Amino acid sequence: MKKAKPWTAYIQPAIAYILLISGVIIVVVPLMWAAAASFTPNHKVFEYAYPFSWRALFPVDFTMEAYDNLFERGFGRAVGNSFFLAIATVIIGGAANALAGFAFGRFEFRGKQFLFLSVIMLTFMVPVDLTAIPRYILVNSFGWINTWQGLLVPGLANSLVIFLFRQFFAEIPQELIDAARVDGASWLRVLFSIILPISKPVLVAAGLLMFISQWNSFFWPLLIAPRQEMRVVQVEISLAIGQYGTVWNELLAGSMIAAIVPILLVMPFQRYYVQAITGTGLE
């Protein structure tokens, strides 16, 4: 028979759960209100929120009106557009950023510090929206207005993600790489068959970062591809904010859908956090 644990052994988990649950409340309450409001007729959105009652957190007057209106207006198409763009960014941009991060993290070469500071750090410190005018002029001169490449290409390389990869790749023990190099593996092989498999948590984090940055992008898509059939999710959501008021339930319904897609994508990858430990081959 297993020996019963002393009661003190339960204190730590108990505190952990209390903290976890209080955090969950902060995270979930705004989302519950937003979700409930998205299933409420627009003129009733504030019925329980003004003044506040707990009923505001549940869709008391349930309706799909907001979702129906959204999809009638072509929201489905916007979701498809954004999804395509975000996945393309993760795949193409992910490869380019990982290669660059690997170079900065594992190689010594002339101009490394200079390139890192002048290109990566500098571009990372400048908000893309505030340099939109010259970028718009440039992309316009390529004839990329209202094109998919105009939406996709400028956002592929991401200095934040390169920085992230650099930090993680630099941590990997040199012995792992040396062993493979002695066996005659090329650098590309080292990257793809040794480094990447043990870097799953950072791949998930970087992938999420790239997906979200494309998925949530708003100012640039609005500038570069305002045509109706090329609208992306955040642009479509913003249309709910009108001059004489906001269609709250549509704004929130759009936001709900916009939030659910990346979450659903990330959920299956969660287990890599756990697997990562067993996968490092360091035990």
Added chain:
Amino acid sequence: MRVSRQFIPYLFLAPALLLLIVFNLVPTIATLVESTFVLSLRSGERVFAGFANYNRIFNDPVFWKSFQVTIVFSLLVNPIQIFLALCLSILINQKLPGIGLFRSIYLLPIAVSLNVTAIVWGLMLDQNSGMINGILTQWGIARQPFLHSVDQALWSIIVIASWIGVPLWSLFILAGLQNIPPPVLEAAKIDGASAWQSFTKITLPLLRRVLAFVLVADTVANFLMFAPILLLTNGGPQLSTNLIMYETYRRGFLYGDLGASSAMLSVMLVIVFIIIGVELYLLRGQD
């Protein structure tokens, strides 16, 4: 075919670097160059003006007020977010039943865009009828003005930014924590180290690179942020939330004053560069 060894790093760098140079670096430089020009609105001509734009903003009390607000904001929001993100990542790294569910829930804010977060929190923080004041009055606490008060508006913006920021950055710290091989921590335990000792002596040093990344990335992200200001306070009340990035946006994209806007952006870049340099120096390793 074998590529000569010394070219390999450049080949690896080429795709991303080229894209960054064309679509980010060139527009950035063009913007900075713009800060030395003045667009004569009468004739429509662009005239080189040296430091005229800088002179103009340095003599502008609104700029200095924004400067001060930005520094205060930055000194508050970054330590708060990183401390909370570290706590959260340690919490969701525990091996507890149901922890997967908690991890998933904590991912939710990351998926919500900053604009929507700002709008929803704006409604919740409403002075007369927001949910937060509804809850406070039920507990017998007086209503708070939040976004309408000089003393509370900046804190409200910090809360809104942190609602996304803390879970986001904890995700990266969690990835770092998971990269620490368990045998290292077990060995420390066997050697009789307390939980606090093994945290400060083993975990934190091993997290150094991740924390450096998170600190720098978070600092920059908070410097660049202006959407909640644009949507909720317009820099008020009495300029108490007028972050430089918002003032830069407002001058450039609403007032059409690109010269002043670019000059502010350049000043901003210098500040961020210095702050990041200090941060990296403090977190420097042996290498």
Added chain:
Amino acid sequence: MFVKRAILMTLLLLISLSPSLAQDVTTITWLTLGWPSEALIEEFEARNPDIKVEAEQIGFNDLFAQIQVRLGAGSAVPDVIAVDVPLVSGYALRNWLLPLDPVFTGDEVEDWLPAAVNAGSYEGTLYAAPVSTSTQLLFYNKGCFDRIGMEPPGADDRLTWEEIAEIAQEMTFDDDGDGTPDVWGFIWEQMVRIYQLQALPESLGGDAIGEDGLSVDGVINSPEWIEAFTYYYNMFNVWNAAPQGEEFWPPDIFETGNICMFVGGPWNIPRFAKNADLEIEWGVSRHPYFADGVPATPTGSWHIGVNANTENVDAATKFAQFISTGEGAELWWREGSGDFPAQQSVLALFATEAEFDELPMSYMRTAADEATVNPRPRAVTVGFLEYEQILQNIFQDIRNGADVEESLNLAVQRIESEMAKYR
């Protein structure tokens, strides 16, 4: 249904494949807000088979920065642009808009409200053709008047601001006794925007901007402005009759019964009239004024402009002409934005159409008449966006309890400093 659609698709395909037809089609883009624009575009395309119109709809908050970037970059698209009328001078000064004088006939110009033509012109040249205009009315909840045992005003009555202050305080109720009212007496629909608040000092004889169109010292800190904004301050901070929160849009909480009176635009009339679930009884009366002053009403709305760099001048001006005059303007009023038309011939339809015979839609006739009572356009200045943004900050501060005179002086300082670049 399916068969019909299949035939239509085939036809469309054939048309698009036929080179002789496809060759001559010019496509123009129209940067506009989220108004229902299908009917107008369809009609325009039917009349002009060689022109295709693509609407680029964007949110109100995003329009100004979009115009700034795209026209500032010298882009040839969009061809046609929805222009908020006080911005005409600023855009014209930057040479972003095509002069439109040659496009319109004398009769067409005569048909527009003269104030709208003036507002769309800069230094005597028309840059943006009037499409709609606006006015403001007092909306009230009848239940609130019943509750204080008072007869609500008739549609043609005009309350003074002094009366509003008194009634609003009586109509502010704290039913659950938590120290904060649940039902508020009064609010302005756009509570921190110059569009609506300018009517306060102007009722007292104040001005919006100096004669040179740039200076504000002695204008927006004049005794009239101080008196007007002390009233505004008191409404929020002394009489506590108006909610300070601006996250909730006043018509939204008027519908839920939490606001008794608000001053707002006629666009609210069809909104309330069409809300079948509305539980409150409501009515309108004229825009309030100060007892010592004169009635003054806000005005101005959307105009249409043509990008100076457009490659399709003919098609773009044709479209601008269609939406701003004659049958096109009528169609836009009926099935487009629904805003108040700026054409006298279309405005006249309010008096003759049966739709406006009965309450509550007949309030539109009240609004049409109110639009002619001392309408005061916003300041004509090339720096309108700066002026508006800074004043918005200042109004927010006054609402939140900042000193009125100090705040207005701060506004003078900030606006003068921004205007310096135009001198």
